[in-house]
Amino acid sequence: MSLPRVECIAIVGVGLIGGSFGMALKKRCLADRIIGVGRSPEKLQRAVELNAIDRWTTDIETVASEADLIYISTPVGMVVDFVSRVVPLAKPGCIITDAGSTKVRICREVAKVAPQGISFIGGHPMAGSEATGVEAGNPDLFVNAAYVLTPYGDVEEEAVEFLSALLKAIGSRVIIMSPEAHDRCVAIISHLPHIMASALVHITKNQENVLPQIVELIAGSFRDMTRVAGSSPELWRDICVSNACEISQAVESLCVEMQKAVHSIVNGDYTSIEGWFKEARDYRQYLMPYINKERE
Numbered sequence: 001m002s003l004p005r006v007e008c009i010a011i012v013g014v015g016l017i018g019g020s021f022g023m024a025l026k027k028r029c030l031a032d033r034i035i036g037v038g039r040s041p042e043k044l045q046r047a048v049e050l051n052a053i054d055r056w057t058t059d060i061e062t063v064a065s066e067a068d069l070i071y072i073s074t075p076v077g078m079v080v081d082f083v084s085r086v087v088p089l090a091k092p093g094c095i096i097t098d099a100g101s102t103k104v105r106i107c108r109e110v111a112k113v114a115p116q117g118i119s120f121i122g123g124h125p126m127a128g129s130e131a132t133g134v135e136a137g138n139p140d141l142f143v144n145a146a147y148v149l150t151p152y153g154d155v156e157e158e159a160v161e162f163l164s165a166l167l168k169a170i171g172s173r174v175i176i177m178s179p180e181a182h183d184r185c186v187a188i189i190s191h192l193p194h195i196m197a198s199a200l201v202h203i204t205k206n207q208e209n210v211l212p213q214i215v216e217l218i219a220g221s222f223r224d225m226t227r228v229a230g231s232s233p234e235l236w237r238d239i240c241v242s243n244a245c246e247i248s249q250a251v252e253s254l255c256v257e258m259q260k261a262v263h264s265i266v267n268g269d270y271t272s273i274e275g276w277f278k279e280a281r282d283y284r285q286y287l288m289p290y291i292n293k294e295r296e
Contacts, residue, residue, distance in 0.1 A: 004166045006025075006069050007032045008031070008035065009034050010035045010064070011036050012070065012071065012073065015073065016132055020141035021071055021073065024141065024171070026139070035053060035054065035055055035063050035067070038058065041058065052134055060086060064086040067090070069096075069097070071097055076101060083120060084113050087114055092118075093119075095162065096114075096121070098122060100124060101235075102183055103148075103182045122150035124150075126145055127147075146175050146293075147173065147175070148176075186243070187249070194231065197226045197227070
């Protein structure tokens with residue numbers, strides 16, 4: 001089976017995800033030309049040096065009509081604006097996709113502006129780290145990682161199949177779902193952990209005033225639980241605002257579980273406490289094949 005190939009790809013936002021996408025395509029020879037679009041000439045030139053793109057521009061309009069695939073890897077709050085700017089200029093048959101962490105707002109807004117003949121397919125690679133910038137890029141970042149696509153409205157099946165094939169060619173496990181289902185899922189397994197990590201750091205910071213030795217006791221569990229608190233504040237601001245309803249429900253569910261545990265602890269209910277931890281341990285064991293997939 002032949003690999004999919006794109007003549008010209010424009011990557012808007014050549015940071016960790018956009019840069020890794022370009023590196024992945026170049027490593028596997030899946031694109032003839034990759035053009036990076038951004039605001040900083042210095043960072044874009046660095047992306048060329050790191051073999052993430054072939055050339056760059058700071059003017060998206062100059063490449064919109066040239067690209068066969070436009071990959072928008074900007075903060076979620078900027079995606080709709082960029083799509084609105086490129087769709088009037090995009091060539092017929094062009095596929096536009098994004099890498100934003102939330103999908104409902106983006107897909108609904110883009111559906112209002114995307115003309116016939118231009119396929120917008122929402123996307124979200126479940127890959128990355130707290131690191132930022134093209135320097136953190138990795139051509140194998142997407143290998144074994146889930147990559148969600150959220151077709152919405154009148155999107156041609158052929159375009160979805162082509163993008164799916166391209167993503168599979170860089171090693172991704174493509175999962176197709178509705179924007180609504182996506183946002184509910186990531187609120188629980190991605191957005192909530194980031195909020196929990198930052199909350200734990202805040203609690204520790206607040207306690208340091210009265211318990212200065214607390215920082216000297218920090219060990220592995222704190223490190224592992226708070227790793228993602230090192231992520232970009234601006235990025236997570238936009239994610240939280242764009243998925244506020246689903247995040248709110250996820251936090252409510254967390255509070256219910258925490259209250260359940262606290263009730264058993266306060267009442268000295270040994271059986272309930274042990275059962276609560278055991279149920280979580282057993283279900284996590286069931287989840288391990290999914291957790292470990294991206295490490296394979």
